[in-house]
Amino acid sequence: MSDVNAAPSRAWAWMGLQLVETGRGTATVDMTPTDDMANASGFVHGGIISTLADSAMGRSVHTLKPGVVRATSFDLKLNFINAAKIGESLRAIGKVVHAGRRTVVTECRVEDRNGKLVATASGTFAVKREKE
Amino acid sequence: MATLGARITEAEPGRVVLELEAGPQHRHGGGVVQGGVITQIADAAMGMALATFQEDGLWNTTIELKINFIRPVISGRIRAVGRVVEMKKTLLFSEADVLDEQGRLVAKASSTCMPVPEGQGRE
Numbered sequence: 360m361s362d363v364n365a366a367p368s369r370a371w372a373w374m375g376l377q378l379v380e381t382g383r384g385t386a387t388v389d390m391t392p393t394d395d396m397a398n399a400s401g402f403v404h405g406g407i408i409s410t411l412a413d414s415a416m417g418r419s420v421h422t423l424k425p426g427v428v429r430a431t432s433f434d435l436k437l438n439f440i441n442a443a444k445i446g447e448s449l450r451a452i453g454k455v456v457h458a459g460r461r462t463v464v465t466e467c468r469v470e471d472r473n474g475k476l477v478a479t480a481s482g483t484f485a486v487k488r489e490k491e
Numbered sequence: 492m493a494t495l496g497a498r499i500t501e502a503e504p505g506r507v508v509l510e511l512e513a514g515p516q517h518r519h520g521g522g523v524v525q526g527g528v529i530t531q532i533a534d535a536a537m538g539m540a541l542a543t544f545q546e547d548g549l550w551n552t553t554i555e556l557k558i559n560f561i562r563p564v565i566s567g568r569i570r571a572v573g574r575v576v577e578m579k580k581t582l583l584f585s586e587a588d589v590l591d592e593q594g595r596l597v598a599k600a601s602s603t604c605m606p607v608p609e610g611q612g613r614e
């Protein structure tokens with residue numbers, strides 16, 4: 360199934376991830392961190408931001424043609440640049456940098472609601488493509 | 492930089508471009524330019540891009556670097572375009588695209604650097 364608007368997974372529903380927009384090789388995902396997602400300093404936990412970035416990059420891979428049946432991240436890297444506040448929405452913009460037959464390289468920018476940079480990410484996905 | 496044969500071809504605030512003419516001395520047994528060579532020009536371009544935003548007397552040293560190699564390159568002019576992502580007080584974030592002579596993406600890198608007094612961490 361390569362429908363980018365496919366029903367969200369359990370994890371997406373649990374995290375409150377929302378697909379806002381997709382384009383050819385891009386996907387925008389929003390979420391609002393809840394109280395349960397705070398780290399010891401009271402800001403949004405890095406693992407939550409990582410999940411958001413991974414999800415946006417994964418969705419961006421699913422917009423490729425020929426269709427992507429399955430995309431599995433095997434490399435994920437983030438830089439946490441500014442702290443994010445609980446209760447304030449975050450936006451992740453995932454983008455395909457290189458679309459190979461078997462692997463896809465992506466990048467992502469995570470912003471707060473004022474457009475301030477929260478994190479940058481890169482991810483590499485192993486993909487299974489539909490037959491052309 | 493001199494050993495490698497790379498040179499600065501463009502520099503503006505927040506962005507520095509390095510170029511390298513790839514030859515047999517840069518290739519490994521597989522016949523393509525070695526990843527370390529590509530990493531070095533990317534690292535240097537990123538460090539220099541950050542330096543354009545630093546105060547006089549300060550330089551930086553890389554404390555973390557990641558690179559994706561996207562397509563192999565055999566010869567021709569390789570360009571590393573380093574850009575500043577964000578400058579914090581103790582951490583500096585940058586990224587670089589490495590392009591071949593046709594402008595195709597060869598590698599994509601990101602790094603985190605730390606400010607140091609000039610003379611330290613510099614080749």
